[in-house]
Amino acid sequence: MQHLLSDMLQMLNDPSTRHAAFVHLPIALALLAPIPLIASMILGDKNRAPRYAAIGAYALLAILAYVTAVSGEAASDHMGPAPGVVGALVHDHEEMAEKVWMFALGACVLVAGGLLKKKGVAATSTWLGLATGLFLALWIAAAAHKGGMLVYEYGAGTPKPMTEKDISPDPSAVSIDPRLDFFLSDVRPVLVDRCMGCHRADKARGGLDLSSMATILDGGDDGPVLTPGNAMTSVIYTSVAGIDPELQMPKRGGPLTDAQIEAIRRWIDEGAVWGE
Ligand code: HEC
Known part of the structure; x- marks a missing residue:
């Protein structure tokens, strides 16, 4: 048991593993947060709990996304320069992931704006919050897809280093040759x-x-x-x-x-x- 624990801590020392561990929570949050938000739009002022949940979710997401982007930078620094298509994917993935926390913060503020006294302003703010939230969910899915491709197709950040020798002679294998x-x-x-x-x-x-x-x-x-x-x-x-x-x-x-x-x-x- 102690062994397992120390093994797990050991793993978290590796920047790539750390990034992989962080990355799933923000994705889940981005996909789930619109649910309480939509619920709050249906319930209106009768029950504010869903709205608080949505505000909290986007605030947490902004923080997590920021931490994740920073951990991703560490992972890509750790990986070193990557050639060709992998390098381009890393770049796209980073560019997209860097913006997530800003969208999340925007959604958080707009959804909170729904609590304003002026009904018209509050409704507009909520709708904009929902639009931002849905856009964010698509955006994060696309960024995650690029990250997933890096890991699963190109083995970026996995323990096995990428070298020419690893490229199998299988002519149909995707490689970085x-x-x-x-x-x-x-x-x-x-x-x-x-x-x-x-x-x-x-x-x-x-x-x-x-x-x-x-x-x-x-x-x-x-x-x-x-x-x-x-x-x-x-x-x-x-x-x-x-x-x-x-x-x-x-x-x-x-x-x-x-x-x-x-x-x-x-x-x-x-x-x-x-x-x-
Ligand atoms: C318009 C049809 C046509 C195109 C286009 C064509 N070939 Fe051919 N190729 C043939 C024909 C017909 C033969 C059979 C030998 C002959 O008639 O001269 C042949 C034979 C060959 C052979 C010898 C095969 C053998 O064992 O007899 C090779 C090698 C070859 N082509 C390579 C190429 C390459 C490389 C290209 C493209 C750069 C090409 N061909 C484009 C029609 C074509």
């Missing part, structure tokens, strides 16, 4: 636009289907077309680079640009990483 980014941005579009018109599952000219790594490795009627790591022995490259007098690809629409040919060379020489 820069070669995958390169494939997706510079190579895949060329294959799709210029090759797959004639080389796909339902229309495999020359017996070649270029729509997945598995079918590429199956090769065409004349055998293998790709040697990962060596463009010069890969027909996919030699046929587009004008090196192969027998076979010039693409068959239609003119040759690829120099940049496209170079992209295919680099992709193959760097190991022909494939992904969706």
